[in-house]
Amino acid sequence: MGDRTPVANFPRFMRSQSMSALTKSSRSLGLTREPPxxxxxxxxxxxxxxxxxxxxxxxxxxxxxxxxxxxxxxxxxxxxxxxxxxxxxxxxxxxxxxxxxxxxxxxxxxxxxxxxxxxxxxxxxxxxxxxxxxxxxxxxxxxxxxxxxxxxxxxxxxxxxxxxxxxxxxxxxxxRAPSRPHRDASSVADVWPCTSAIDGILPASTLLKVRLAGVSRRLMPTQxxxxxxxxxxxxxxxxxxxxxxxxxxxxxxxxxxxxxxxxxxxxxxxxxxxxxxxxxxxxxxxxxxxxxxxxxxxxxxxxxxxxxxxxLCAASESQWDTILTRDEKSLAKVRRMFPPGKIPSSQAEVNMMDVMTPSVLATSRDVQAPTAPDDALSSSKDWRPENLTFIDGVIRSSVSKGENDIKGGSVKVSYCQDSVVYVLAPLKYASVFGCSDSIVVLGAVGKAVRVEHCERVQIIVPTARICVANCRESIFYLGVNLRPLFTGDSLNLQVAPYNTFYPKLEAHLAQVGVDARINKWDCVLTLGLANLHDAFKRSAHAATSQIVGASLLPTDKFAMFTIPSWSIPDSDSMHHTSANPFILPQLYIAAVEQRSRAAETLKLNIKNAALEVDKERELVAAIHSHFRDWLYASGSIRQLYNSPTQE
Structure with a gap:
């Protein structure tokens, strides 16, 4: 019955975009190819x-x-x-x-x-x-x-x-694929959905400058x-x-x-x-x-x-015919819900949308008849990347991923804000894109890491190679075998030696071929005024200003980073990496030891001090206040987000 219904009787958003037309168009373009x-x-x-x-x-x-x-x-x-x-x-x-x-x-x-x-x-x-x-x-x-x-x-x-x-x-x-044009004010602001945990720590002028340079995911091309x-x-x-x-x-x-x-x-x-x-x-x-x-x-x-x-085809093309067949059947089911001539008109689009399945709704509204196979696939809601794990859009939360969560050996952490992300697994490639006010801890990466369009982040990673492009107000704690490369429109970046460990770190380093005896974290290579391969529009200042690269983190600002036990899988507890396998420079070792001695001395003095009750309360309140300020200033407050849970 539904098969005899004219397409013209469908609502406006379904005309000329029915799945039968899409199937016919895709097959005429050769989307259903034979292997290999x-x-x-x-x-x-x-x-x-x-x-x-x-x-x-x-x-x-x-x-x-x-x-x-x-x-x-x-x-x-x-x-x-x-x-x-x-x-x-x-x-x-x-x-x-x-x-x-x-x-x-x-x-x-x-x-x-x-x-x-x-x-x-x-x-x-x-x-x-x-x-x-x-x-x-x-x-x-x-x-x-x-x-x-x-x-x-x-x-x-x-x-x-x-x-x-x-x-x-x-x-x-x-x-690279060009950015999308601006549509409205919300397109510019959507990268800042909530107040940051460290607002008020940086000078107001710096915050304004950095936020205006923020990357909106609505403007950036999707994967x-x-x-x-x-x-x-x-x-x-x-x-x-x-x-x-x-x-x-x-x-x-x-x-x-x-x-x-x-x-x-x-x-x-x-x-x-x-x-x-x-x-x-x-x-x-x-x-x-x-x-x-x-x-x-x-x-x-x-x-x-x-x-x-x-x-030659897109990675998901071998499954495209199955996707089309499933959605075409769903659309036919919607047609059969109405007798001939009773298909809702364009004025009743809202009611029609209510009865449609999400798959059909996404297809009928968002997928246009393809003009080329890659166009059809990149616009499909069923598209998924090959051998790539996404950690996307985490806001004010802590997320931990282990070996069993990573498919294909590559991971992309994107558009995370005010969060902590742990990826404690051996990787070939890793990229961090569009993140702000976050801490990202990566496992051993054997091929390359790329960090791009990030602001006020801390990246902790042992890797063979890393490239940082168009980042601001960030610190990179590196165990890197080759010279770290900094390029693009960057501002106030700092590098420091690798500062953490987890039980399977040494096993992961050996698995991907990263040598902990070689660490060129301080041999920074700065290249170019801007990335010539980007199609993104840049300001005149960004196109002509000299790239500063990255400076060394002062020793008094350096601290070891402790990965909480809840983020480490139980199966990893039997492994025996009990210390940082990358040797710290002597100046940083001295700074860590001095800070540790100062903390022990303060603890001992407080214990031995004979204070009145009121004075003791004032001292405890002052210590708590300074500790709270440090939590926010260092970004460590984020480690407390959802700490008992894992995603």
């Missing part, structure tokens, strides 16, 4: 861009092809070993090539000195490029470049594969929009990326070998029908040889391009 699926890796885009102006070129492809020659002159050829010189069989086993290696089987790697000479940069910048590349290379699967799995003290000796380096340099043309933007970028530049990996054969045809096609894994990961990661060259039938003992021949670039375009 090629998903864009978010890590290079989120952790790999650097604001170095000399890396930006107007004609990027021609510049990189010229640069290849310079890099080759800096990199003497070396034959690959049996673990990396391989051919593919139709049984997907890796075997060593039995014959003399061809040109495509010769790996050329370039060192920091070679990168600096070819790019005409200082060795300091060349080292930063190499370290950033190492932190963003794909380290999943059976075919992994040596640099991706190297420890931080091995990066310089391993060097970069030239193809990987060229793809990374091409990535520097990426500009879905960011990843849709990344997918568009790869689609647009795919031919150029493949051209970088191609070579010309004797007939003058551009071809790609399976070894060099595998390098595209910097941007893409392949998933089979069971959603398992597989090497790119094994996923592509183009490179499947009939004889396992005969090396696979190169394939024409045009064929590779066509195959990648056909299988």
């Amino acid at each position: 699926w090629l998903h864009v890796r978010r890590e290079p885009f989120e952790y790999g861009t650097l604001p170095i102006p000399s890396l930006m070129h107007s004609d990027v492809l021609a510049s990189l092809m010229t640069l290849r020659g310079k890099l080759l002159s800096q990199a003497p050829p070396s034959l690959t070993s049996c673990t990396s010189s391989w051919s593919l069989s139709n049984t997907t086993n890796l075997v060593c090539a039995p014959s003399t290696p061809s040109v495509s089987e010769i790996t050329r790697r370039v060192s920091i000195t070679g990168i600096a000479a070819a790019l005409e940069l200082t060795e300091e910048y060349a080292q930063l490029i190499l370290e950033t590349l190492a932190s963003t290379l794909n380290d999943e699967g059976t075919i992994v470049d040596r640099l991706a799995s190297s420890l931080v003290n091995e990066i310089e000796s391993v060097g970069a594969d030239i193809d990987d380096l060229l793809l990374y340099l091409y990535l520097q043309t990426y500009r 879905a929009e960011e990843e849709g933007h990344q997918l568009k970028y790869v689609r647009k530049h795919l031919r150029s990326l493949l051209t970088i990996l191609s070579e010309t054969n004797k007939e003058g045809l551009e071809v790609i070998t399976p070894e060099r096609f595998e390098r595209l894994g910097f941007f893409l990961r392949a998933k089979n029908a069971r959603m398992e990661s597989v090497p790119l060259s094994q996923a592509a039938p183009l490179f499947a040889g009939a004889d396992p003992h005969v090396p696979v021949l190169p394939v024409a670039l045009t064929q590779v391009l066509e195959w990648v375009q056909h299988h």
Whole structure:
């Protein structure tokens, strides 16, 4: 009965947006693809861009092809070993090539000195490029470049594969998804929903200046929009990326070998029908040889391009058809609730909304017919990121996450205000975005941490690498193996040595490859006036002012941070990290010991003082008052929020 109802009889907000139309549109665009699926890796885009102006070129492809020659002159050829010189069989086993290696089987790697000479940069910048590349290379699967799995003290000796380096340099043309335009006054103010616990501590002028610079989540692109933007970028530049990996054969045809096609894994990961990661060259039938003992021949670039375009999709696209089918059934159920001709008109929208399920309501009002697959997916309420755990929008609360709560090895803490967030788990990547007046304690992070658009936060993290961009009035307690990078429009930032521990910390450090014997917390590297990859509008002052970077936290302001027992899972109590594994500098040790001695002396003097009852009450009241002031001034008051509970 509902199937015969004309679409014109539906309320205004449902016309031309019915799920049947959306299903038809999505299928015509090829949303229901066959495996293998090629998903864009978010890590290079989120952790790999650097604001170095000399890396930006107007004609990027021609510049990189010229640069290849310079890099080759800096990199003497070396034959690959049996673990990396391989051919593919139709049984997907890796075997060593039995014959003399061809040109495509010769790996050329370039060192920091070679990168600096070819790019005409200082060795300091060349080292930063190499370290950033190492932190963003794909380290999943059976075919992994040596640099991706190297420890931080091995990066310089391993060097970069030239193809990987060229793809990374091409990535520097990426500009992030633009911010949304202002709509009303509430869009500007929504990042400050409540009074902060430390209001009144900072000078009023500083508070006003910082709050005006606050980041509104209504103006910032969502994670879905960011990843849709990344997918568009790869689609647009795919031919150029493949051209970088191609070579010309004797007939003058551009071809790609399976070894060099595998390098595209910097941007893409392949998933089979069971959603398992597989090497790119094994996923592509183009490179499947009939004889396992005969090396696979190169394939024409045009064929590779066509195959990648056909299988390239958003991470949630493999489930898109199921999502559409479910919502279409829900919409049909709503139709059957009304007899023909009795569908409520546009004047009765409120009543119609009352009877609709949340899923149908969200779809009918918010999801438009897609103009491209990534547009449809990024606007879907059923979109969810791949291998990423969100901790979002925590306000005046304490939240603790352990190993069992983290899926995929990556976490994003976003838009938390006046809160304490504990993520006591081993991680590959972690990002903190848009937080204010909060304390974020992260477990060991093996690849990279990025902190962006945060204000008056304390970040406590042991990691291999950290980048801080566009932050203000914040302190970073770091155990970091590589130089911390500060960039963007920053103000009043301080760094200090790592200052806490939890029972499984040493086990997590070993698991992700962070070395507690190396801590470069005070070797700050300040780069650029602004992030050239941001599409966000900036004030004239922010675009021209000199970046200050970060200063060292005075020793008299340093204190150890105690993680409360309620935030530590019971299963972790049997582990034995009982002290900070990162060695504190002597000046900070002396400051901590002096403060401890002063507290003991005060305690002893109070105990031995023979005071009258009234004087004793006055003293206790004064101590409580000073302690309360310290709780608010240091931000430690936030640790008392919801302390007996876990989310």
